[in-house]
Amino acid sequence: MLATAHIADMSTLDVAAGAIRRDETVEIVLLLAFVGGYIDAYTWMIHGVLANAQTANLIFLWVHAMTGNWAKALHFVPPILAFAVGIVLAAWLRRATGERASAISTLIEILLLIAIGILHNRLPDLAGTLGISGVAAMQSAMFVKVEGTVCSTVMITSNMRQAIENVFAVAAGGAPLGTLRRSGIFIALCVVFGFGAAAGAFATKSVPDLALGLPVVALLIVLLRCEALRSQEGR
Structure with missing residues (x-):
């Protein structure tokens, strides 16, 4: 029984080639966590909303609404709606493209960020917020596991909980x-997300017109790695 349990556990955590989906490797998930933290910092500093954390946007919406400040409250509606649209688009991509969905969604994210970065000075705040929240939604819907275990690349709450629970399980024995x-x-996901937020804040303050270049590069690496692993699997 114990040996069987160990083998079953290794089937989800073994890093051997072929045992892990190409979009669930640690390398790819950490890159995405960096992007998640980065664009949250960017949208907060540029637009005053959060791209990923719709919980926070919803709280701010109702806090301002209950104080009668409807102008500020409605400011948090667009990113919530854009996030919902991004989730629907990701679900459609999974149905329409199957195994290619993660790569295609990453390409769409890259194109959206490039467009927003180029048109940053011409786009109204609303358009930029909508585009980036859509990017965040697609990432959160497409990349949901690391080595077979559920995780998040756009927030740290559940990752922190699982890290603490696993440390406790090891300390308790068995x-x-x-x-x-x-x-x-x-733990690495939480740290890298925070590092991404710090990098996003620094870049947005220092070079706001070029700030979205770094997450584009990170997503491009994700796309290339997914395609490289896919070609290896096809051999």
């Missing part, structure tokens, strides 16, 4: 094989 490694991955 944890399945791979638990400590899983905890390390979730």
